Each structure stands twice: as structure tokens, then as C-alpha cells.
Amino acid sequence: MESPKRRDGNERPLLSVVDDDESIRESLPDLLREFGFASRVFSSAEEFLTSDCLVETSCLILDIAMPGMSGPELHQELKRRGHEIPVVFITGQRDESLRVRLGKQGAAGFLLKPFSDAALLAAIKTAMEPS
């Protein structure tokens, strides 16, 4: 596994994780650090929207089903506000039609839980490549 290049200076790209499940919020930051990313975790869409990370976030790893605002709704809201953050959706529910709809909506990636570290890294890399 190759660590991504630093963009400028010592700063690592910031990845934000939004998921209501504690297991994810606890485990993902360690793995992302291993990949060479900085990360912040949020337990809800609202928490993320009110944070100071919107501009800094290079890629958003976003759960779909959450209490309150759902992942896709957050995605739309970000676009509405003009934040072009690439989004990788993660979900425990296998729903092909949802995957297609999110693709059309401009999602950068879609992962079914549980996913492997390789799949996650590939999705993040694809999402962060300049289109």
C-alpha cells in the first residue's frame, strides 16, 4: 500500500467521516491515518454541517441511513451550498437502485458494509482524482 503524496508542506489531506454507528467512528480514523490521511468523525449530518471542516474536507465518507438528515440529503445540501466535496457513500443495506440514483446524483463512490481496506482506499483515491 502506497501512501498518498502530501499536497503541500506537511499537511495531510483531511477526510471527514459521518456515521451514526459508533463502531465505524471508532475504527475508521486509525485506518485512514494508516493510509496517510487526517480525519475527523461526526455522528450526524447536522454535526458536520455546523463544523468548520466543510472547506478543508478533501473527501467525505458518508453513511446513508442516519437519524435526522440522511447521507444523500447531506450530499444535496452540500451541492446546494456550493461545496464540491467528493463523497464516498457507505451503507449496510444492499440497494442497487439507491446505488444507481446516487451515481446519477454525483456520488464519487459507493461501498457496502462491511468493506475491505483495499476497497476503501481505491474508492477514496478515485474520488480524490481531479476529474
Add this chain to the structure above:
Amino acid sequence: MNTQVEDPAQEVKRLQRCISDLVGLLALPAVWSGNEPSRIVQILLDALLRMLNLDFIWARLRDPVDAGLLEILRVSDSCRLRITTQDISEALNTRLVGDGQESLPIRHRFGGEDISIFPVLLGVHGESGMIVVGCGRLDFPGQTDSLLLTVAANQASIGLQEARLLAEQKRITYELDRRVAERTAELAAANEELRKEIAERKLTEERLRHGEQELKRSEVHKAAILDSSPDCVVAIDHEGRITEFNPAAEQTFGHRRSEVLGKPLADVIIPPSLLEKHRTGFARYLASGDSRVLGRRLEMTALCIDGREIPVELTITRIPQEGPPAFTGHLRDITERKKSEDALRAAHAQVLRSEERWRSVFENSAVGVALTDLDGRFIATNLVYQRMLGYTEDELQQLTFLDITHEESVEDSRTLIGELLDGHRQQFQIEKQYRRKDGQPVWVRNNVSVVPGTERVPRFLMAISEDVTQGKLSEEALARARSELAKVARITSLGVLTASIAHEINQPLSGIITNASTCLRMLSADPPNIDGALETVRRTIRDGNRASDVITRLRTLYSKKELSPEWMDLNEAAREVTALSLSELQRSNVLLRYQFAEDLPPLVADRIQLQQVILNLVRNAVDAMSAIGDRPRELLIRTDCDAENQVQLSVKDTGMGLSPQAAEKIFEAFYTTKTDGMGIGLSISRSIIEAHQGRLWAIANDGPGSTFLFAIPCVPEGFADTEAPANPTVRRIDS
């Protein structure tokens, strides 16, 4: 003949008998004297048949009195042959032609037997007739036979002659009597006629005497009648000229008597349309005396002076007087009567039309209509009603509505009709079942009322009936569909459940994999990050336990396998499953009490599934009491057995209780009041109880908390094949 001389003694006997026969024959006239010729011949024939020992004897002669042909045949009782007059005639004809007396007697075969036939003429030349005798004896006729026959023939001739004379004498006497009577009657009639003439002449004289006076009185009388008669009286002579025109006629027709006397009737009151008829009728009567109008009451029209034609009733009579015929006509203006007749006719037509309309309404009504008497016997029914029940009108009239009411509806109908007749109600509506003629039940919505009687019609019942069988069937179908839908909904929710399970499990799994991956990377680093790796491993173990918990929780609640029913003891099963929860109950500070029915019968059920239900109810009860701090946390598990062979188990808590809205909603999948529940426990519990043909429900307690209950039949339908409870697992546990 030579056979007769064999024995002198016999010969003597024969002669003696001959003499005695002769005496007999000579005595015959004394017997038949004064009798009819036919009777004379009969007496003679019977005597000869007996004396001569004949087979038959036949006579043909002209009746000397009325000249009719007599034919008499006597056959001996001992004769076995069937002999007819025709046979005898034929025998005579074949033998007598040409041969004359020479070949007598004639031998002829009758039915295989030879018979000697011997004809004897009556009168010198047979002018009185003929007797023919037949005898099977070979020596017939012997001397004595001939002698006796000859004497008999003579006697007969004389007898017949006498009879003829006697008859002639009688005829003449009768004729004489008749003529005398006739003449006497004529004289009597003439006498009577004479008396009448005298009387009439007297009467005429009398009349003549009073004639003038009578006439005068009659004239006055007649004038009074004429003048005061409400009828018009018009008289005409034989030329049709008016000779009388009374005041009523003046009044009615507007002519004055003085102006019309002597004028032809045709010019005065006969309307133009009837002129021709009047002339021809009048002419015909004068020519032939033939009248179609005399003495009859006629209706026609008559002409008034102002040209109006009015309807009149007319009677024409001929005036009984000498000389040329003259007539009077009585006329009555019937304009008013015509009017009222027309009005009556119109009114009647109106009634008929109205009746027709009502009948048409009755017949063509889209709903069934039946009229019955107060006993419920059908008086009239319309076509829709008849079709609805499959009976004809005639058949229904033999029945009462109770006869065709379905057993289940009879009592209700009887009660309601009773209230109707008592005046407690004016009408009622009932949905009831009838039985059609073909036996099929039919649902009918009836609107029944009492129709008050009139002076001609006694009060009766009217039922307006609508066939609602289709509707009823649809209702049943709807209920079935609803229950189907509920099942489908449950199955669908199982689908949702599966997805939910996947989601629940995937969360911790996702954590496990991520942690493990991170751990691997940390250990592979140089230098290895041991502390980080230990932390990831701890998280991995915790996530693994979470996943395991989810699965355990789901497995206890959700079991997709078929029911495996067995004979079981519900008390024992309940005790067993709650024993597993005892530590949890103690931790939660819950006091558990049992109240088990001692006489609870064993039941056939899936033991494991019922235990899942009980466990679920106990867990729910414990959860409901978790927030309670101000009162004891009590859990009561109770079993009962009811009369319908159902067993019941209830779980009563002192928890936060149940709102009425929630009481049904809690059984829906994914409905939950708990923060950490999935809301499928009660839904699945209900499915299990329904699979046992029972029901699961909840009620709010009188005091705090709620009670959950289920009731199931001891042996659900289709479970009866389960092996009898010889099974040692079924034990009685004393509570």
C-alpha cells in the same frame, strides 16, 4: 216305420200317449183363447216340441192382425246343435225348389248331425204361414207324429183365424167409440161458442150503453195525461202527419202545437241524417206490417226548432183503433242522462287507468314487492319477488313468508311482525335469509309495513324486498381479503425484517473488518505500533460481541421453521422459560409470581415457540417497569382454562401502562416504544399465536401497568394427529 212294431206293449203305450197328446192339442184353444197371435203360436210350438220330442220347431207366419212377419224358433233343451233361423231357411230353400211334397221329410246336416226337417203349412194353402219341425230320429215323422202335426196345424189355423176376427172386432169397436167421442166434443165446442157469443153480445150491448160516457171520460183523462206528462208525446196518422203534440213536446222542441198539427213529422223533428231511415221504415210498416221499432225503447236524436239535435229516448206504439194505422211516440230528452253517463264512464276509465298504473308500478318495480295477510300468507307478489325466491305466484299463495324464511331468521321475523301488529312500530327493516325453492339461501333486505285497511280491503302487510345476497357475499369476500392482506403484510414485514437483520449485523461486522485491517497495518509497520494494534483488537472483540448479541436476540424472536406441535403442559413450559430469566429479573428488582391453574389440560402446541412468546412478554414487562421507582415492580404470570377448551396465559406488570391507541399498534412490526428495541417481538409473537389458531392481545390494568394475554385451543384444528400424551415430557407440575 217298422221299428215301431217291435213290442205290442210299447205300441199300446205309444198310442195311449198319442191320444193323450191329441187331447192336449184339442185343449190348447182354451189356453190361448183371447191371446195375441204370437202368443198362440208360442204355446203351440212349446206343446209340439214336448209331445213329439223334437230337436227344434220353427214357425213363420203373417200376423193376422197387424200383418207383420212373425218368426219364432224353439230349440229343445236336449239338442246340442246351434240352430238358427237362417240355417232352417237355407235347408228349406235347397230342398223345396221344384220337388214339392214328394221328398219329405228333408234330411239335412246341421253341424255334423242329420236332422229330418218337416214343414207343415198353416191354412189350406199355407196362406197363414208355415211350421217347420226338425228331429234327429230316423223314423221321424212317424204316423203319430204326422197325425199330431196335422191336428196341431189345424188348431193353429183356427186359433189364428179367431185371433184375427177378434182383433178386427176390437178395431171396429174402438173406431166406433172414437167417432162418437169426436162428435160429442164437436157438439160441446159448438155449445160453448154459442154461449160465448151470447155473452159477448151482452158485453157489447153493455159497452155500447156506456160507450159515449166512457169515451168522453177517456178523452178528458187522456188530455190530462198528455198535458201533464213530463215526456213528449207526438202522434201521427198513417201518412206521417202530426195529430198530437203535447206541451212537453212544445217545451222540448220549441214548436207550437197549433203550428205543427197536420204537418209531416219528417219536416218537424226528424234530423236530416235520419230522414231516409224514417221514410223507409214507415213505408215498410205500411206495406207489410213489419216493424223494427214498434214497442221498443230506442235511442236516437231529434231536431229542435233552433236546429240543435238532442239525444232522445223514444218508444213508438201503434194506436189500437179501426181503420188506417196511427202511432204515438213518447220521447224523452236524455241530454242530462247522457252527460252523467259520459261522466261516469270517464270516471270509471280514470279509475281503471289509475289501477293499471299502480299495477304496472307493482309489476315493474325494480325491487320485490309482496303483500301478505296478517298471518303472513301471500296475497300478491310481483315478478321480481317471484324470481328472487324461485316460486311462481300460485305457489307463493299457498305459503306464508315464515314457510320460506331461513331457520336462523324465523324468530326475529316473528318478533318484529308481532310488534308491528301490536302497533308498537309502524314499519321495520330487517336483513334476513330466505330459502329459495331450489334450497339455496338468499339474503334479503326487507322493509315491512302494515297497510291500513279500507272499507273493502282488510289491513295487510307489505314487504319491499331487495336481494342483497351479492352484497353479503362481497362483505364476506372483503373480510377474507382483509385477513389475507394482514397475512401478506406480515410476510412483507418479514422481508423488511430480513433487511433489518442485515443492517444490524453489518454495522458491527464493518467495525470488525476495519479494526482488523488497521491492526494488521499497525503490526506490519516499522516499528510496529503495538499499542494501536491492541486498541484495534479490543474494538474488534467488542464489535464481535455486539454482532453476536444481535443474532442471539433475533434468533430467540424470529424462527422461520414450521410448527412442530407436541403434547405439552403450558404451566411447565412457562415455569421453565421464566427460570432462565430469574437472574435478569432479580437484577431489575422485579418480583415474579405464578398463579397457575391446577386443572389445566395438556395441549398440542409448538413448545419452543410458545416459550419464545412467553419470554418476549416477560422481557417487555420488565422493560416497561424499568423506569418505575415509586411502586413495587411486580410480574404476575397466570394460566386459566375456559369452558370452550381453550387455555389462556397472561403476563401482568405494574409498568408504565398502555394507551388505548397503542394497544393495537404495538403488535405491528417495527413499532416500538423502547430506545433499544427493533419493534418486532410482539409482531412475531402474534404470528406464532395465530399459527396456533389463538389470539394475542393487550389490556390496560385497572391499576397501574398492563396485561398481555394469549388464548389458544387445547387441540387446534389439524393438530389432532399428534401422538397422544403418552410422552414422558408432559408432566404435571404443582405450582
